[in-house]
Amino acid sequence: HTMSTTPPDFAALKKKLGDGPMRHAPLGESTIEEQIAALTSEEKECFDNLKVKWEAKKDSVPYSDEMILRFARCSPGAKKFNEKAAWKVMSKFDPRYLDLTAAGMEKQLLSKTLFVVPGLKSSEGHDVFYMRPGRYYPKKTSTKIIIDNLAYCMQTMVEKEKACTEGIAFVANLDEWTMGNFSISYCLEFMKMLQGKSPVRVRMFVILDPPSWFDMIWKIMKSVMPADFRKKVHMIPKTKVGEFLMDEYPEFLCDDCEGGKANTDDMVRDFVAYRKEVEN
DSSP states (O other), X not given: OOOOOSOOOHHHHXXXXXXXXXXXXXXXXXXXXXXXXXXXHHHHHHHHHHHHHHHHSTXXXXXXXXXXXXXXXXXXXXXXXXXXXXXXXXXXXXXXXXXXXXXXXXXXXXXXXXXXXXXXXXXXXXXXXXXXXXXXXXXXXXXXXXXXXXXXXXXHHXXXXXXXXXXXXXXXXXXTOOGGGOOHHHHHHHHHIIIIISSOOEXXXXXXXXXXXXXXXXXXXHHTOOHHHHTTEEEEOGGGGGGGBOTTHHHHSBTTXXXXXXXXXXXXXXXXHHXXXXXX
16 A cells, blocks of 8 residues: 555656556656645644554554545545544545556446546636446446445546645536436445545536436435535536536547547546556
């Protein structure tokens, strides 16, 4: 679980993989050492306390400084670097998620059910991941696999300092979504993951074209959603998606979604190619 702290050699990667997969590379990042040095004294105290407390904990899995910083930055609630809130996430976090790889999840990642959209930003400047819940069938694919898919994609996104510090955005396109794509266990696990079970801050959750019977599902979702998270959820017709995205969104949004021009198959294949290479 140490996660490498040396950034990959991007020039060599670009030569090997080409431009497509490199869209998924976190370029121009400060090192973790530089990021820690830039913390305020209060933030640094939170980081140090978590690190000392974690290392003293019996049977704790060793975490890298990057991971401890991530827990501190992504503490649930109004305030980042909240030691108590961060500790709660650390204590409950399943370190197995850090062992997930693109090679091990290739089939699921290529199903285009849930993936990262490179270059796309929300109107507030957050990186975006996208889901087509209509491609997920609980009878065919276990809850564990779809939750792993979610955890893995969010984890790769917060390798970027801005995404880790300021959060990420999520667009769910409910096109062709039926009761056959739904299960309560998956819905509840998914919501838990979005709001603090994993060290990541979801700042915006846009649901496109919810069907009329979605109200029933929404009631279940709302029951496990704190009020501050509910404010981040927007249910809109897909013709309005642009209002929640960057001005030049069509160029980056996957063509799986109305208004998007970026090739979805390429995007997903490029993600797998890039991740397999850096995880190798």
